[in-house]
Amino acid sequence: MALSLEQLEAFMAAVETGSFSAAARKLGKAQSSVSGLISNLESDTGLPLFDRSTREPRLTRQGQALMEDIRSVLKSHNHLRYRVSNLTDKVxxxxxxxxxxxxxxxxxxxxxxxxxxxxxxxxxxxxxxxxxxxxxxxxxxxxxxxxxxxxxxxxxxxxxxxxxxxxxxxxxxxxxxxxxxxxxxxxxxxxxxxxxxxxxxxxxxxxxxxxxxxxxxxxxxxxxxxxxxxxxxxxxxxxxxxxxxxxxxxxxxxxxxxxxxxxxxxxxxxxxxxxxxxxxxxxxxxxxxxxxxxxxxxxxxx
Structure with missing residues (x-):
């Protein structure tokens, strides 16, 4: 199972904004691209992460269980990027x-x-x-x-x-x-x-x-x-x-x-x-x- 950062970012953007369309605007991507990334994440994990039966997608029980882990991974990745940038810039x-x-x-x-x-x-x-x-x-x-x-x-x-x-x-x-x-x-x-x-x-x-x-x-x-x-x-x-x-x-x-x-x-x-x-x-x-x-x-x- 290989999960990409793009998939995780799309998932978290949808959680934070409340919809796939708002997540697409936040990330500067097409809505179809965000929907595809989240669908691929669900396929790779084998878990339904969003309930799409309502007007706006809602996190499933499995999605809620993974949310904090995904947030932590993205935070660590951003921290790593800061560290690399600082070392390069002599900070x-x-x-x-x-x-x-x-x-x-x-x-x-x-x-x-x-x-x-x-x-x-x-x-x-x-x-x-x-x-x-x-x-x-x-x-x-x-x-x-x-x-x-x-x-x-x-x-x-x-x-x-x-x-x-x-x-x-x-x-x-x-x-x-x-x-x-x-x-x-x-x-x-x-x-x-x-x-x-x-x-x-x-x-x-x-x-x-x-x-x-x-x-x-x-x-x-x-x-x-x-x-x-x-x-x-x-x-x-x-x-x-x-x-x-x-x-x-x-x-x-x-x-x-x-x-x-x-x-x-x-x-x-x-x-x-x-x-x-x-x-x-x-x-x-x-x-x-x-x-x-x-x-x-x-x-x-x-």
Missing amino acids: ELEIGIAYDNQLISDQQIKHLLRDFEQQFPSTSLVLFHAPQYSAYGFLDEHKVDIAIGLRHPDCAKRFGMTSVGQVQFAKVASTEHPLAAMVELNDQDLLEHRQLKFIDAQASGDNTRLGGDNAWYCNAPDTLLSMLRMGLGWADLPLPWVENELQSGRVVRLQSHHQAISFPHSLDLMWRREGEAGKCQQWLRSRLEAQLTPVYQQQRFQ
Whole structure:
């Protein structure tokens, strides 16, 4: 028994449109051609698939039993065609992105995902949250193809990269913290109180070595913010991380002796240099740069 794709497509078109004539219009064929394909399918299977005793053909019990299998075969065939076409056009089968979800908003990611799905419907997408400096670690381990995060000293040597803007840091504390009541702080004032620090579990370097300075370390941004709200210490954090806390009045900027806002850090779009970037990666890099640059260049002057 040899069943052709044309037969299966004619069958499914008749099911979905409700008649042989409508199926013919959908497929761009003559009605006699569609009727012949379905008749041949019935002959090859030895099963009556449509009841033609009424004005419009209706599926028989046997036709209903085969319908989902036929739908599945056609779906798999279309998926195979997409895969072959993508490989020919150098569209990746899978691509991964690591990004700091405390710096890149959910709304920005939603817009990106919606457009990505329309552009590359058959490409698998892998997303990783990578706070602060940890994005480059995902690149290094070949878990992702693109990373967005704060610049690390090793990045420029090892990856292709472009800066999309600047991220300002600020010294902050709960409104109930003793430091919040002080008009101008010096370094000694800060040293006398516990600092809450983000620890980057993915990266290597000084920020992952715990010291004996009574600091508390945490690698979960939400937990660190909870500790900050509880008044358990002060922190030097990216402004986008604490924007909602500052607006709500639960957290305030500390007026330090040097400056309330620390020196800005570069927010980088990074990728591995080896190999040729496929169409999917090229599109993502171009789209991310266009989407993020206006936001973070504006923050530089705030």
